[in-house]
Amino acid sequence: MSSDQDSAQLGDNENNKLLLVDDDRPFLQRLGRAMESRGFDVTTAESVAEGMAAVRNIAPDFAVIDMRLNDGNGLSVVEAIKAVKPEARIVVLTGYGNIATAVTAVKLGAIDYLAKPADADDVYSALTRDPDDKAPPPENPMSADRVRWEHIQRVYELCDRNVSETARRLNMHRRTLQRILAKRAPR
Numbered sequence: 001m002s003s004d005q006d007s008a009q010l011g012d013n014e015n016n017k018l019l020l021v022d023d024d025r026p027f028l029q030r031l032g033r034a035m036e037s038r039g040f041d042v043t044t045a046e047s048v049a050e051g052m053a054a055v056r057n058i059a060p061d062f063a064v065i066d067m068r069l070n071d072g073n074g075l076s077v078v079e080a081i082k083a084v085k086p087e088a089r090i091v092v093l094t095g096y097g098n099i100a101t102a103v104t105a106v107k108l109g110a111i112d113y114l115a116k117p118a119d120a121d122d123v124y125s126a127l128t129r130d131p132d133d134k135a136p137p138p139e140n141p142m143s144a145d146r147v148r149w150e151h152i153q154r155v156y157e158l159c160d161r162n163v164s165e166t167a168r169r170l171n172m173h174r175r176t177l178q179r180i181l182a183k184r185a186p187r
Helices: 003-011 025-037 048-058 075-084 099-108 120-128 144-158 163-170 174-182
Strands: 017-021 041-045 062-066 089-094 110-115
Touching (some): 025 120, 089 099, 099 110
Parallel strands (some): 017 062
């Protein structure tokens, strides 16, 4: 579907208020412009606090929310949106994807859960897809090495970047973990 058709489709419906919440300002601005060009009335926020204030002001029809924000968890914003507008369509974005957080996001009312970096087409697709349609499989799924690296990074972050504690929880030698953390992320 072309961008003109997308705009026309959303333009027919008054309910096109989109809230974007992400603490990565350049990403937020790019996604905001891309979603405006697809016919959304976009409001942006860079924190949980700003997101909560925006929810009270606009009661969005759609939302794209980053899971981890500087001042807390994006799932708090998901809950707030569902409290004021249960039919809102919400997509959660994260750089630290795992099954537990995906399940929690869906239980709270998110319709999809996308790993960063997600492009505007992926986000638009997730927001506007028929609820009965299944999401298409990813064109370029993460390699097993990348999945392992993401898991290690997530545990490292959850352990407040403490190498010894992370190594203990992963049942891994501390020096091995240090070598992995020093390397770039695999593709």
